[in-house]
Amino acid sequence: MNRHAQEDFRFQVDLSGMIHILSNHLYSSSKVFLRELLQNAVDAITAMREREASHQGRVRVEIIGTGSGATLAMEDNGIGLTEEDIHEFLAMIGQSSKRKDGKLVGETSFIGRFGIGLLSCFMVSEEIVLLTRSAKGGPSLEWRGKPDGTYSIRKLESELSCGTKVYLRCKPGSELYFDPANVEAWLSDYGSLLPYPILFEAEGSCKTINMPHPDWMNNLALARGSREEVLKFGEQLLGESVRDFIPLTSSSGRTCGIAYILPYAVNLSAKRSHRVYLKYMLVSESAENIVPDWAFFVKCIIWTDELQPTASREHFYENEKLETVRSELGESLRRELMTLADLDPERLKGIIQLHALSMKALAVEDEAFFRMIHRWLPFESSYGRRDLGELLDENDELYYTITLDEYRQIMHVASAQSLPVINGGYVYDAGLLAGLPYLYPHKKIERLLPEDVSFSFIDLTAEERRQYYELTRDGDAALQRFRCRVQLKRFKPSTLPSLFTLSKESSDLRNLVAAEEVSTTELSSILGSLSSAYEDQLYSTLYLNLDNEVVARVFGSGNRAILVAAVEMLYVNALMMGHYPLNRKEMKVLNEGILRFIDLGLSAYGKGGETP
Structure with missing residues (x-):
C-alpha cells in the first residue's frame, strides 16, 4: 500500500445534538418553530406567484385535540415539493431551497436562506409529517422525518392539491406550544404583516390572523x-x-x-x-x-x-x-x-417639550437642526425652566455655567439680582449653549464662573472697610487651613448669609484632597505632593453678606471668639448649600461648631433657665 495514499471520510452529523444547539443556543425560544413553518409556507407561495402571477396564496393553521394529544397542522397552497426537492432540501442540513443553479441567490424574494428552519419543529414534536404535491408535476408524497436522522418517503394514491401540509404532534413537555391562545398570539406576532391571508382554526372557530396591507x-x-x-x-x-x-x-x-x-x-x-x-x-x-x-x-x-x-x-x-x-x-x-x-x-414644540433630551442629543450632532429648533428647547435658568427663545427675546445679555455645581453656587445670587443665568450642567446643554454666540453675534452670551459672580456684589464703603478690617482678617485667618479667603460684601438676597466660590484649579485641588483621604499610603503620599504644589497659589473664596442680619450681628458684636466660630460655621454651611462633600477637617468643624454654639447658648442662661 502506498504510504502516501490519502483516504477521505465524510463528517457524521448527530441530528439530536443539532436540535439541542438550535433550542438552547440558536433560537431564543422554541416558539420560533411557528415562524419557520410560516416562512416556508410564504416562500412556497412566493415561488408559486413567480410561476403564476395571478395565484392567490393563503396559509391555514389548525390545532386538533388538546394537551399532550394535540396536533398542529399548517397548510399552504404554494409550489410544493417533488421527490427530488425532498431529498435535496429536507434531508440536507444547511441546504436552502432558495437557490438557482445550485447557488444561493444573493437578492431573492424569499425570507429563508439557511435551510435549517424545519429542524426547529423537532424541538416540540418527535416526528414531522409532511404531505406535498409539486406544481411542477409528479405524484403526491408523504415525508416523515425523525430526530434520529432517519426519514421515509411514500407515494400517495390520492391526488392532493398543489402545496404542502405539515403535521406536528405534541411531544411531552411541549403542551405550551400547542395551546390555541398561545399559537394564535404567536402567529399574529410573526405574521401580522405578511401579504397572504393566515387562517387559524381551533376549538370550532376560524379567524384571519392578519389583515390586508393598508x-x-x-x-x-x-x-x-x-x-x-x-x-x-x-x-x-x-x-x-x-x-x-x-x-x-x-x-x-x-x-x-x-x-x-x-x-x-x-x-x-x-x-x-x-x-x-x-x-x-x-x-x-x-x-x-x-x-x-x-x-x-x-x-x-x-x-x-x-x-x-x-x-x-x-x-x-x-x-x-x-x-x-x-x-x-x-x-x-x-x-x-x-x-x-x-x-x-x-x-x-409639543414633541420637543416631551422629549427635550433626545432633541438636544440630535441638535448637538446637527447644526442645521439646532438652528431650526433651538428656540423651543427648554433650559433651567435663574428665571425658572424656560424655552431658550423666551430667554433670548427677554435679554440682550445671557450667561451660562457648564457644570451643575457652578450653577448651584451662584443660582441664589443671580436669581435675586435678576441676572439671566442658564444651567449648562446637564447632558448636552453646555455644548449647545456654547454655540449660541455664533447664532446671535449681536447679543452678549458668555460662560459665567463662580468667581465672576462678584461683579454684581456691592463693595463696602471706605468707612466700613476700616471698621471691619481687623475682624475680616480674623475670619480670613480662621479659614487659611482650608485654603479659603474671606471677603465682606453686600449682595442680594439678604437672606443668603454666605456664598462659596472656587475656580477650576481650586476645584481640582479640593478633589485631590478628597482622594488623598481615602487612598492607600503610597498614593496618598503622591497626592499630598501634588496638592502641596497647588497650596501657595490656589484659594477659594467665601463671600459674607453684610446685608444679612446674622452676618451683620456677628461683625457688629466685636467678639472675636464668636466671629471665628461663626465664620467657620458659615463656611461649612456655604459648602453644603453648594452641594460640596465635606472632608474630614470640615466635618470636624461642623461637629465642634454645633457643640460650641449649644454651649454658648446655654451659657447665656443662668440656673433655672433664666437669663442672668
Missing part, C-alpha cells in the same frame, strides 16, 4: 392623511399607546417604517426596542440597532427586504448595509422633524 404602507406619503389609522396600527403592534408618528424610509425605498413618538419621557440609558420585519415576517420585536442611538424617544415598526438576517433570523448582521440603512433612517427622521418646524411648529 394603502399607506405601500405609499408612505399617504400616512399623514391617515393619522388615526396609523396611530391605531402602531398601538396594536407595539402593545402600548403612542402620541404621534413620523414616516421613515431609506434612500433606496427598500427599508421603510413608522417611528412612533412615545407619550412619555424616556431615560437616556433606556433600552431601545423596535419591531423589524424582513419581507413582512417579524425578525425581531426588540431590535436595538436599526435607528441611531439619539432616536430613543421613538419606537419604530420597520419593514425591509435589503438587510441580511443572522442564522436564527432574530437579528440582522451588523455590517456596512445595516450601518447605511441606520444612517438613512436617522436622516429621514431628522428631515421630517425639520419639515414640522416649517409646516406645524406647534406640533413640533
Whole structure:
C-alpha cells in the first residue's frame, strides 16, 4: 500500500445534538418553530406567484385535540415539493431551497436562506409529517422525518392539491406550544404583516390572523392623511399607546417604517426596542440597532427586504448595509422633524417639550437642526425652566455655567439680582449653549464662573472697610487651613448669609484632597505632593453678606471668639448649600461648631433657665 495514499471520510452529523444547539443556543425560544413553518409556507407561495402571477396564496393553521394529544397542522397552497426537492432540501442540513443553479441567490424574494428552519419543529414534536404535491408535476408524497436522522418517503394514491401540509404532534413537555391562545398570539406576532391571508382554526372557530396591507404602507406619503389609522396600527403592534408618528424610509425605498413618538419621557440609558420585519415576517420585536442611538424617544415598526438576517433570523448582521440603512433612517427622521418646524411648529414644540433630551442629543450632532429648533428647547435658568427663545427675546445679555455645581453656587445670587443665568450642567446643554454666540453675534452670551459672580456684589464703603478690617482678617485667618479667603460684601438676597466660590484649579485641588483621604499610603503620599504644589497659589473664596442680619450681628458684636466660630460655621454651611462633600477637617468643624454654639447658648442662661 502506498504510504502516501490519502483516504477521505465524510463528517457524521448527530441530528439530536443539532436540535439541542438550535433550542438552547440558536433560537431564543422554541416558539420560533411557528415562524419557520410560516416562512416556508410564504416562500412556497412566493415561488408559486413567480410561476403564476395571478395565484392567490393563503396559509391555514389548525390545532386538533388538546394537551399532550394535540396536533398542529399548517397548510399552504404554494409550489410544493417533488421527490427530488425532498431529498435535496429536507434531508440536507444547511441546504436552502432558495437557490438557482445550485447557488444561493444573493437578492431573492424569499425570507429563508439557511435551510435549517424545519429542524426547529423537532424541538416540540418527535416526528414531522409532511404531505406535498409539486406544481411542477409528479405524484403526491408523504415525508416523515425523525430526530434520529432517519426519514421515509411514500407515494400517495390520492391526488392532493398543489402545496404542502405539515403535521406536528405534541411531544411531552411541549403542551405550551400547542395551546390555541398561545399559537394564535404567536402567529399574529410573526405574521401580522405578511401579504397572504393566515387562517387559524381551533376549538370550532376560524379567524384571519392578519389583515390586508393598508394603502399607506405601500405609499408612505399617504400616512399623514391617515393619522388615526396609523396611530391605531402602531398601538396594536407595539402593545402600548403612542402620541404621534413620523414616516421613515431609506434612500433606496427598500427599508421603510413608522417611528412612533412615545407619550412619555424616556431615560437616556433606556433600552431601545423596535419591531423589524424582513419581507413582512417579524425578525425581531426588540431590535436595538436599526435607528441611531439619539432616536430613543421613538419606537419604530420597520419593514425591509435589503438587510441580511443572522442564522436564527432574530437579528440582522451588523455590517456596512445595516450601518447605511441606520444612517438613512436617522436622516429621514431628522428631515421630517425639520419639515414640522416649517409646516406645524406647534406640533413640533409639543414633541420637543416631551422629549427635550433626545432633541438636544440630535441638535448637538446637527447644526442645521439646532438652528431650526433651538428656540423651543427648554433650559433651567435663574428665571425658572424656560424655552431658550423666551430667554433670548427677554435679554440682550445671557450667561451660562457648564457644570451643575457652578450653577448651584451662584443660582441664589443671580436669581435675586435678576441676572439671566442658564444651567449648562446637564447632558448636552453646555455644548449647545456654547454655540449660541455664533447664532446671535449681536447679543452678549458668555460662560459665567463662580468667581465672576462678584461683579454684581456691592463693595463696602471706605468707612466700613476700616471698621471691619481687623475682624475680616480674623475670619480670613480662621479659614487659611482650608485654603479659603474671606471677603465682606453686600449682595442680594439678604437672606443668603454666605456664598462659596472656587475656580477650576481650586476645584481640582479640593478633589485631590478628597482622594488623598481615602487612598492607600503610597498614593496618598503622591497626592499630598501634588496638592502641596497647588497650596501657595490656589484659594477659594467665601463671600459674607453684610446685608444679612446674622452676618451683620456677628461683625457688629466685636467678639472675636464668636466671629471665628461663626465664620467657620458659615463656611461649612456655604459648602453644603453648594452641594460640596465635606472632608474630614470640615466635618470636624461642623461637629465642634454645633457643640460650641449649644454651649454658648446655654451659657447665656443662668440656673433655672433664666437669663442672668
